[in-house]
Amino acid sequence: MQVPSLFLWCFNPSLPTIVETHASDYALGAVLSLVSDSGEHPIAFDRRKLLPAELNYEIHDKELLGIVWALKRWRAFLLSISSPFEVLTDHSSLQYFMSFKILTRRQAHSAEFSSDFHFSIIYCPGRLATLPDALSRRDNV
Template sequence: MPFGLTNAPAAFQRFVNSIFADMLDVCVMVYLDDILIYSHDLESHRKHVKEVLCRLCCHSLYAKPKKCEFHRDSVEYLGYVLSPSGLTMDIQSFLGFVNFYRRFIHNYSEIVVPLTRLTRKNMPWNFSEECRSAFIRLKDAFTSAPILTHWVPDAPITVETDASDYAIVGILSITCPDDELRPVAFYSRTLTAPELNYDTHDKELLAIFEAFRHWRHYLEGSATPVDVVTDHKNLEPAGQSTSPNSTWRSASDQAA
């Protein structure tokens, strides 16, 4: 079947449905080229797998071995994890969903750290209490996320930043006509392996630099001065520092 045809997915779905018509919802589920074979016991499962492979072969359809998984008691299928105990979410799909709305969630990167660890290669699945707490915090954040205000170019600007042991965060806000400070956007990311070795001072400075770089299209050439709010008082003289840390001096100049 040629690529790009509008009706190609529907035509292919009808084709595979016709091949497994008597097996559908009995021991087979098919969505396009994703075939799920399920059975009550191992002996039946072997027969079902053999029958599916034979039918594919008879219709000149072939499965790539590296994309197949056999004799599994749990499997990822269409964004879910299926197992004898029930249906659970695929953590990668969940993170992909919440990542789309990260600009509404303060401290997003720091919150999801326990969950992103589960996606590492060869990492054993262990939905610990820390992971459960992260999930609940995300759920609460979604149901109570603040309304982000529209950007007003000539409004007073405030950038709030902070850094933890493994993440940096920022809040871009403007002062509205009613003198209320309202958020425009949130920013966060986890620290890279080299950045994890930075001392507290450099992590806090990195948070400021990354916030200014991320929102450069808002901040560069702004009509009003930008107020930077940080809980690390030792950063106040950083702009006037004559220390040999030229890398951060250069970064600060670029951000400013």
């Protein structure tokens, strides 16, 4: 059973949008935020356990899975945005993901799905991404 995301604020597609994701050894965490004149406002939080097969993924594939999962969870909101949004990840090589020339089948599937969205992947050191990190590390996911 999939639990709905926790929403704290109304989504406004005219405001700049940020998606932060993190993958740990056993779970994914994501935060959807809007940026207004008064600062950044987290509006939705979500997390899930990794499936048994996903536990065996390399870390870059787990982090990519976290991005794709967040895009799927908030698809309706993210597709309604006219300007590009930012996806923040603590895995630095993913900021070049869309320009990789050689992809595994899993990565190619992720790239194909992601092509519907207008976003850029930005590296954010893990120590700065505390919200998605905390969500992915909870032991009672």
